[in-house]
Amino acid sequence: MTYCLGIINRFGIVMASDSRTNAGTDYISAYKKIFDLSLPGERVLVICVSGNLSITQGVMTRLKRDIRDRTEINLHTFSNMFDVAAYTGEKIREVQSKDRDWLEKDNIDYSCSFLLGGQIKGEEPQLYLIYSQGNFIQATMETPFLQLGETKYGKPILDRTVTYETSLSDLAKCALLSIDSTMKSNISVGPPINLILYRNDSLELDHTLQLRLGDPYLAKIRKLWEQSLRQAFEAMPDIEWQAEENGLEDEILID
C-alpha cells in the first residue's frame, strides 16, 4: 500500500509520501514515490505516485524521457499546470492501453493514481489528483488537500488542522503526522518518508527531506505526539451518564 498527500494553500504546497511497496506481505520493498521534475526558476513540478508499480514506473519513465530528449511536447513546454495534468493523464492512458488487458486477464490490479503539484512562472500554484483513467481533479480553497492510497487513517488530523491559512511549516508537520498515523495503523505503509515544501512564487523547492526508519526527528515527534494525545485524552471530561430512560429502551425481553 501507499500513502501520499499533497496540501496547497495561500502560502505554498507541501507534498509527502511513504516508500513501501509490496506484492503480498511476503514481498516488501522500498521504492521512492515522489519525483521532482522541476526546472528551477521557471517551473516547479512534483509528482507523487501510487498503484501498480510497473504502470507508475512506465508513466514516470515516459515523462522523464520526454524531458531529457527535449521532445516537442513535454512537461517543460506547457505554459500552465492544467495542461501538465492533462498530459500526465495522457501518458497514464498510453501505458494503461498497452498493459491493462494483460494484467486484467490475471486479475492483477492495474490501477494507479498521481498527485501533481507545482507552479509555472506567471501562473498560480496548483495541485491535481490524476486518476487511473487519465481524468483529474484540482484541490481548492475549501478542500486544500488531496490524498492517494491508504487515505483514511491520516485524514482525521488533516480535517482538524489544515486550512487555507495554515503556515507552511505547520502544513509540513501536519503532513508528517498524517503519514506517521497511517504507518502506525497499516504496516504496509512504511519509511523512508519523503517530504517537499514549496513556497509560492519562489519557483524552486524550498525544502526536500527524507526521513529514514529510526530517524531521530521522526522518533521524537512520534513520541511527543503520542504523549500529547494521551494528555489531551486524559483531560477530556468523563462521560455524563444520564438517567436510564436515555438508554437502549425496552430491549430486555425476559422479565
Added chain:
Amino acid sequence: MTYCLGIINRFGIVMASDSRTNAGTDYISAYKKIFDLSLPGERVLVICVSGNLSITQGVMTRLKRDIRDRTEINLHTFSNMFDVAAYTGEKIREVQSKDRDWLEKDNIDYSCSFLLGGQIKGEEPQLYLIYSQGNFIQATMETPFLQLGETKYGKPILDRTVTYETSLSDLAKCALLSIDSTMKSNISVGPPINLILYRNDSLELDHTLQLRLGDPYLAKIRKLWEQSLRQAFEAMPDIEWQAEENGLEDEILID
C-alpha cells in the same frame, strides 16, 4: 455505513455504535445497531450489527423470538459465551442461506457482521466478532478491541489509548472519541450514538447511554478534543530540514 466497536479489558466491556443507515446517499435514516439481550443477574449479552439491514434485522428477530418463545435452545440457555457466538453465527448462516442468492443476482451487498460482548455467570467476560460467513474471532489481551464497518478513521485513537489496564470510564471516553472522529470524516456514519458499559462480574449493564445529534456533552467533548489536538499539534517541534543531500537526490533532469 456503520461504525461499531467493542473493547474488553481487565475491568469490563464497552460497546458503542452509530445509528446511520443508508441505501445510497439519497436515502439516509437512523436505525439502532446495538441490542441488549441480557438476563440481568444471570447473563449479560450485548450485540452490535453492521451490514445489510434486512439480513441483520432477520438475524436479530430470530435471536429475540427464540428468547421470547423460550425455545429449547436460545441465547439464554447456553452456559458459555463461545456457544452464544456459535449460535449467532448459525442464525446468520440461516438468513444468508435464505436470502443471499436473491441479493447476489442483483448485485446487492448481502454481507453483515456482528459484535457480541458479555458474560455468563461463572464464566469470564468475552467479546466476539462474528462474520457474515458465521465464523468468529475473539478479542484478546494483546488486541482488546474489535470494530465493524467504517473502522479506519477511528482506529488511530484506539491504537494509542486503549490497553488491557485502561479504566472503564477512559474506555468509554475513548470509544466516544473514536466514533466522533469517524463521524467527522465519513458523513455516512452518524448519530444517535449508543454506548454501553459493563463492569466485570456485575452481571448487569452498568450504564447505557444514547447521545443524539446536538447533545451538549457530545458537542463539548468534540470541541475540547479539537482544541486539545490543535494545541498538541502547535506544540510539536518544527521540522528540522536537513542538508539537501538527504532530499530527493538527482531527480532534476535538465541542467
